[in-house]
Amino acid sequence: MIGRMQAVWVEGSNTLEPASVARRIPRAAAGKPPGPEPGGKVHGGGLALLVFTLCLCNGWAPQCFAQGQSLRLELEHRAGERPLQFNSFSLTNTSGTPLTVSRLDYLLSGLSLRRTDGTWLESRDWYAYVSPAAGRTSATIRSMPAEKFEAVRFHVGVAPAINAGDPNLHPADHDLHPQINGLHWGWSGGYVFLAAEGHWLAADRSTNAYSFHVANDENLMTVELPVQFDTAKDTTITLAMDMGSILDGTTRVDFAAQSSTHSRQGDALAGQLAKNIERAFSVVGVASDLFHPPAASPKTASLPAGTRSFDLRVAQRLPRPPLPEDNPLTKEGVELGRRLFFEKRLSRDDSLACAGCHQQPASFTDPGRPISLGVDGRTGTRNSMPLHNLVWADSFFWDGRVKRLREQVLLPIEDPLEMDQSLEQTMAKLRADAEYPGLFQRAFGSAGIDAARLGLALEQFLITLISQDSRFDRAIRGELQFTEQEKRGFELFVTENDPARGLFGADCFHCHGGSLFTNHRFANNGLDGEFQDTGRFQVTGDDADRGKFKTPSLRNVELTAPYMHDGRFETLEAVVAHYDHGVRPSPTLDPNLAKHLPGGLKLKDADRAALVAFLKTLTDRDFGQGAVNPP
Numbered sequence: 001m002i003g004r005m006q007a008v009w010v011e012g013s014n015t016l017e018p019a020s021v022a023r024r025i026p027r028a029a030a031g032k033p034p035g036p037e038p039g040g041k042v043h044g045g046g047l048a049l050l051v052f053t054l055c056l057c058n059g060w061a062p063q064c065f066a067q068g069q070s071l072r073l074e075l076e077h078r079a080g081e082r083p084l085q086f087n088s089f090s091l092t093n094t095s096g097t098p099l100t101v102s103r104l105d106y107l108l109s110g111l112s113l114r115r116t117d118g119t120w121l122e123s124r125d126w127y128a129y130v131s132p133a134a135g136r137t138s139a140t141i142r143s144m145p146a147e148k149f150e151a152v153r154f155h156v157g158v159a160p161a162i163n164a165g166d167p168n169l170h171p172a173d174h175d176l177h178p179q180i181n182g183l184h185w186g187w188s189g190g191y192v193f194l195a196a197e198g199h200w201l202a203a204d205r206s207t208n209a210y211s212f213h214v215a216n217d218e219n220l221m222t223v224e225l226p227v228q229f230d231t232a233k234d235t236t237i238t239l240a241m242d243m244g245s246i247l248d249g250t251t252r253v254d255f256a257a258q259s260s261t262h263s264r265q266g267d268a269l270a271g272q273l274a275k276n277i278e279r280a281f282s283v284v285g286v287a288s289d290l291f292h293p294p295a296a297s298p299k300t301a302s303l304p305a306g307t308r309s310f311d312l313r314v315a316q317r318l319p320r321p322p323l324p325e326d327n328p329l330t331k332e333g334v335e336l337g338r339r340l341f342f343e344k345r346l347s348r349d350d351s352l353a354c355a356g357c358h359q360q361p362a363s364f365t366d367p368g369r370p371i372s373l374g375v376d377g378r379t380g381t382r383n384s385m386p387l388h389n390l391v392w393a394d395s396f397f398w399d400g401r402v403k404r405l406r407e408q409v410l411l412p413i414e415d416p417l418e419m420d421q422s423l424e425q426t427m428a429k430l431r432a433d434a435e436y437p438g439l440f441q442r443a444f445g446s447a448g449i450d451a452a453r454l455g456l457a458l459e460q461f462l463i464t465l466i467s468q469d470s471r472f473d474r475a476i477r478g479e480l481q482f483t484e485q486e487k488r489g490f491e492l493f494v495t496e497n498d499p500a501r502g503l504f505g506a507d508c509f510h511c512h513g514g515s516l517f518t519n520h521r522f523a524n525n526g527l528d529g530e531f532q533d534t535g536r537f538q539v540t541g542d543d544a545d546r547g548k549f550k551t552p553s554l555r556n557v558e559l560t561a562p563y564m565h566d567g568r569f570e571t572l573e574a575v576v577a578h579y580d581h582g583v584r585p586s587p588t589l590d591p592n593l594a595k596h597l598p599g600g601l602k603l604k605d606a607d608r609a610a611l612v613a614f615l616k617t618l619t620d621r622d623f624g625q626g627a628v629n630p631p
Contacts, residue, residue, distance in 0.1 A: 065071045073111075073139040077104065077132040079244070084243065086133050087544035087588075089201065093248045097255055098201040099210075101243065102544070102591060104281060105131045105183060106194035107175070108139075109158045113231075114151035121147070127158065129175040140177075146232040151240075156221035156277055157193030163188060163217055168515070172322035175324065178514055179319050180394050182521065185494075185513045190215060194277060196246065197591040200255045207585070209594030210255055211510075212273055215263040218275040227283045238284035249276030260595055262496050264503075304445030307332045310460070312391075314576065315468045317476060318515050327406070327456050329463065332443040338460025339439065339452065346431070347419035349375050354412070354458070357384045360624040363556035364388065364465065369568025374418040380531070381417065383567040386468040386560050388623060389553060392516055398565045400522060400551045401539045405462060406455035421549070423451040430454075465624055467555050471617040482617065489614025497601050506579070506601060506611055508554075510592040517554040518619065523590040524548045526583030545587050558619045572612045580608060615620040 076587050077084040080093055084101065090393055091099040109127040113121045127138035158165075162176070167184045170177045176191075178184040183192040194214045199207050214257045216220075229235050229597075247253045251272035264269035303309060310329035314321055323329065340346070344353045357372040358364040364387035366372045372384045395401075396408035412418040413426055428435045432451050441447045443457060474480050482490065495505025522536045524547040536545035563569040569578065579598035583593050603611070 013561070026457075028392070032080060073108075073128055075130055075132065075137045075241075079243065084132065087198075089199075091243070093244070095254075099247070099255075100198040102199070102202075103133065103195055103197040104243065104505070105129070105133075105181065105192075106156055106297075107158055107181065107183060108154050108156060108192060109162075110153075110155040112153040113147075113149045114153065116150050116419060120153070121145070121149075125299050129179075129181040144231050146230075148230045150228050151224060151226050152237065153224040154223065156223065157214075157219065158191055159220070160217045163191055166316070167191075167206045168316055168319045172320050176320060177397070179322070179394075179516075179520070182519050192220060193221065193496065194273075196243075199591060199594065200259070202256065207590075207594070208255070208259060208597075209591035210253075210259040210520050211262075211591050211595055212253075212260070212269075213262045216265075216270070216275050219263055219270055221274050221278045222509060223278055223281045225281060225283050227286060229286050233577060235286060237286050238282050239281045242282070243282050245280035246273060246276045249279055258500070260496070260498050262498075264501070267501065271386045276534045284530065287379060295601070301328055303328055303330055304332075304443070306442065306445055309610075310334050312466070314466055315473070317473065318389075318468055319392060319467075321463075323391065323463070324406075324459070327459060329460050330443065332439075333457055333460040333465055336443040337457040337459070338437045340458055341461055345433075346413050346421065346426055347375050348421040348425075351375060352419055354409070357418075361559070362386075363467070363559045363620075363623060365560045367559075367561070370562050371416075374415070375420045378420075379418045380415075382565050383562065385552065386556060387462060388555060388620075389516055390465065390467050391463045392520070394520055395550065396567050399536050399539050400550055404459075406452075406459040409458040409462070410451060412454050423454075427451060467620040467623040470620045471553065473620075475617070482615070485613045485616055489610035489612070490617075492603070492607055492611050493614055499595060504601075504603075506576075506603065506607075507592060507596070508579075509613075511551045511590075512554050518551050521551055522548040523551055523568050524577075524586060524588040526585070526589050527568070527578070528568075529584045529586050531586075533565065544588055547586060548588060554615060555618050556620055556623060558616045572615055573608070576603075576611050 039076050039095075048238075069283040077100050079085065084104075086104075087100055087102050089100050091101065093099060106129075106131060111123045111126050115121065130136060137438075158176070165285045167176060169179045173180065175181060176184075181191075182189070183195060185192075192213050192215045195211075196212045197210065202208055216588060225239065227237055229237060233612070253269070253273075258269050260266050261269040261273070301591075306329035310331050310333070312321065312323070314327055327333075334459040341354045341358075344350050344356075346353060352375055357365075357366045359367060361367070366384035370383060372380050374380060387396065390396075390405055393405070395403055396405060397411075402408045402411065410423065413421055414423060427449055436449060437447065440449045440453060444453055471480065471482075475482055493508045495507075496503055496509075497505050497507045511521070511523055511525075513519065522545065524535075528547065536548040539545075552560075557563075558572065561570055561572070563572075563575050569575045579593070579601065580603045583589070583597065583600065585594065585597055
């Protein structure tokens with residue numbers, strides 16, 4: 001589901017005024033990353049089938065509203081008459097240019113319905129994040145009156161008040177939450193309204209990349225379509241959104257001349273794409289349909305008997321944390337998890353604890369080691385990842401093979417290259433200990449030690465490891481000022497590299513934007529042209545995922561050397577040099593890097609040094625010190 005929220009329907013004319021639910025946030029003085037991003041069109045390209053399922057009762061009465069009748073929006077994306085295939089050169093524009101689509105994400109808001117008398121029934125506080133590649137293909141809106149209508153209208157994008165507000169105030173599961181949609185640049189402010197990225201083939205068959213991000217208030221799009229329907233009965237309205245119309249509409253995109261936009265002031269391409277997007281929608285048909293209401297969300301579990309709630313303090317400049325509803329944080333559970341984190345008896349020979357490869361002074365990484373060593377000095381397969389701000393992660397390990405933290409923590413115990421001990425033997429050791437039976441009983445309210453409880457306790461402890469007090473954070477709070485070099489580094493970090501428009505930034509914000517400095521997605525960042533470690537492909541089996549690895553947060557990056565999944569770079573200077581001129585082409589290379597080939601960023605030496613200086617402002621010197629003293 002892409003949206004499931006209560007919308008307020010109001011009487012209106014032709015004006016849409018979505019209510020503001022967020023406060024205005026200050027802009028960073030050292031530079032502002034580009035705002036929201038656009039989408040793209042392809043001839044025969046993506047056709048998005050939007051399905052509104054209106055589940056209504058017979059009459060506009062209070063009891064009707066109380067029953068929670070719903071309007072449902074579903075989207076099925078297509079390429080012409082065919083389903084849209086991501087990462088496939090199956091699309092061709094009118095100039096004969098073969099294209100792929102690797103990303104198509106956008107925001108809808110302000111749904112309104114025109115009655116037969118010409119007046120409008122307008123929604124307020126209705127938003128939908130659409131991402132077909134992520135399977136976000138439906139939204140639900142409640143409380144529809146029974147009437148006859150002759151048109152629908154909605155925005156692509158969000159109103160200025162929402163665009164300027166603080167996205168971190170939205171609930172963790174809200175479509176406008178930055179961790180949900182990945183279309184907000186956090187401290188820089190502003191949503192990307194539509195983002196389309198992919199590759200295109202030049203006449204010489206060389207592979208190039210495009211990145212179209214339509215954003216900023218002047219590019220807020222409005223779509224109005226005539227369609228007759230009666231909401232006295234269940235109704236499905238199917239709309240089509242044609243990707244081809246976006247790239248090949250009223251204005252055709254010349255990829256050789258303009259393969260990138262981030263909607264900066266005066267960028268004509270962004271405005272042209274916005275007009276194309278408005279014309280990309282059409283009505284397919286109307287039919288009656290039954291809507292099955294979604295299952296109720298699980299309620300947060302009660303605290304175990306005798307436990308005390310753990311107050312997790314998270315600054316408002318970070319997103320609201322999506323705490324696990326079935327594993328509420330308690331002081332007893334967190335303390336048990338902390339002790340288990342330092343417990344060497346979780347390994348076969350009692351020599352290695354979790355803390356052995358995740359050391360607090362290095363932001364819980366293994367400092368100086370490209371690959372960590374397990375029991376008997378066995379060499380693992382990948383670099384040890386940092387353990388901060390995990391509450392916002394939706395997958396774990398470099399390849400994202402696990403979705404829940406409680407499951408992730410158990411795998412190293414049984415891995416023969418790490419702790420090499422069965423969970424059964426681990427439980428036997430803990431049960432035989434004089435203290436652990438009592439600690440588990442106090443944490444969970446009843447006796448018993450098993451693998452599930454082990455995972456839950458470690459999950460609770462790891463969730464509390466929040467890094468949020470770096471020099472960057474203090475500068476945002478106005479407590480200190482950046483040096484001139486740090487300011488320049490920040491400016492480079494949040495500025496795209498687009499020489500045709502006179503922009504010579506480092507383009508870091510695409511993957512590392514926002515207050516968490518990661519988008520939690522997977523990308524091929526050009527380390528190799530051929531892959532010894534295929535990364536995400538080992539999990540999905542999808543060729544489009546070859547060479548892709550999880551994007552790590554840049555918080556505390558100064559402390560976490562060596563870098564990359566294989567620890568190949570020893571210094572931040574080497575990392576910056578890679579992105580400047582060392583990126584290697586391959587079929588799955590991220591479009592935001594591929595667009596810089598073959599010459600690279602060509603940053604000056606002083607700018608590379610400034611970028612490193614800014615990255616060091618993300619270091620939280622006190623992170624984890626108060627939480628991890630071994631028992």
